[in-house]
Amino acid sequence: MTSSPRLSVKRADFGDAFTFGVATSSYQIEGHTFGGAGPTHWDTFAATAGNVVRAEDGAVACDHYHRWEEDLDLIRDAGLSAYRFSTSWARIMPEGRGAVNAEGLDFYDRLVDGMLARGLQPHATLYHWELPAALADLGGWTNRDVANWFADFTEVVIGRLGDRLTSVAPVNEPWCVSFLSHFLGIHAPGHRDIRATARAMHHVLLAHGRSIAAMRAMGQTNLGAVNNFEYVSAADESEASRAAARLYEGIYNRWFVQAMMQKTYPEDVLDLLGPHMPAGWEADLDLIGAPLDWFGVNYYTRQNLRATDSPIFPAMEPAPGDLPKTAMGWEVFPEGLYRILTWLKAEQTGDLPIRITENGLASYDTVGPDGVSDPQRLDYLDGHLKAVLRAKAEGVPVEAYFAWSLMDNYEWAEGYEKRFGLVHVDFDTLERTPKDSYHALKAMLAG
Secondary structure, eight states: OOSOOOOSSOGGGGOTTOEEEEEOOHHHHSOTTSTTOOOBHHHHHHTSTTSSGGGOOSSSTTOHHHHHHHHHHHHHHTTOOEEEEEOOHHHHSTTSSSOOOHHHHHHHHHHHHHHHHTTOEEEEEEESSOOBHHHHTTTGGGSTTHHHHHHHHHHHHHHHHGGGOSEEEEEBOHHIIIIIHHTSOOSTTOOOOHHHHHHHHHHHHHHHHHHHHHHHHTTOOSBEEEEEEEEEEESSSOHHHHHHHHHHHIIIIIHHHHHHHHSOOOHHHHHHHGGGSOTTGGGGHHHHTOOOSEEEEEEEEEEEEEEOOOSSSOOEEEOOOSSOBOTTSOBOOHHHHHHHHHHHIIIIITTSOEEEEEOOOOOOOEEETTEEEOHHHHHHHHHHHHHHHHHHHTTOOEEEEEEEOSBOOOOGGGTTSOOOOSEEEOTTTOOEEEBHHHHHHHHHHTO
């Protein structure tokens, strides 16, 4: 360790019942060429020129498939009590339907048992973006049948692992699954089509609802959702910029949580997407809005927007200010997490317990002979943990914080360039080295 960095917050500030953990996702760390996993739409997307930095994919990633015991030891040794992980649909059901890959299920069986043996709570997310390629061939998230396929996958996972899971959420970040991937084209499957987008934005929520219903029918408890949020503001006082920011905020923040909590879609977003929505979508909202036991918030940055003179949507562009920026170019704005949390309680989730299910940054870490220095990550964690405490002090029922991520990994379209981990990974040797932020978090948790 290059120094003895410290967080200014204390473990005791959060209360004994508060949970601290880390989060990862299957495709980003496991190594998808191992264990009989089938191809995913991310493999196809990465193989297409121009989509991913250096055309990198998750074939090996961090080799967590073989190194999971070492990785769980790192979580335990940090003094963390929980691990939020995801299951790979294509690892468990290589074609997305039908035959189950026993080797894939066995891997997650060992992984969950390994968590319990180390005193770690297993918090599962069933889907974190690795759609089986065979289902992508059938239209993927634009095909209404995806909700039934996902419910079937849910039953397979819960039937094997459910008795040992602390909590379960169906889908990670539905905005990324739908809008980022079907309108902006930045993630797999890389579409830029508003009709595909509207269908994906509805079908991902329908899949969430059917998965929750399937788990309730199986007696599974402690079920939630994991949505991503950005604090959105207008970059100037013009009416056009304020309207642009409001529409973006509706698409990014309100569409998904409002469907889950109020069984409605925002009218301003429906004005845009309504003509492209699947027939009969209104009848699905009761299922989509079935009660949850907790609600997960992924928060990284704010979005500051100004209107443009484009005649077509999106007639807006980001106007970043003078805030510190991460290696992703995202502004560091802990105040935004506080504002999102207080807004959720006031207008959406009420007294439903909230978990910070992802929070972190990509930074330019310094690897030296004495360890890995990442002062920006340390400041980022400290600022956002203070924002959580501020929200808690004002009555927001925040019960957990999961840092993103345990270790550097495959960062989707950014390949292996952007490092979000508390633990450094040498992608040539796959050696793990805890960073200063890891040691600081460990010291905080030890009191």
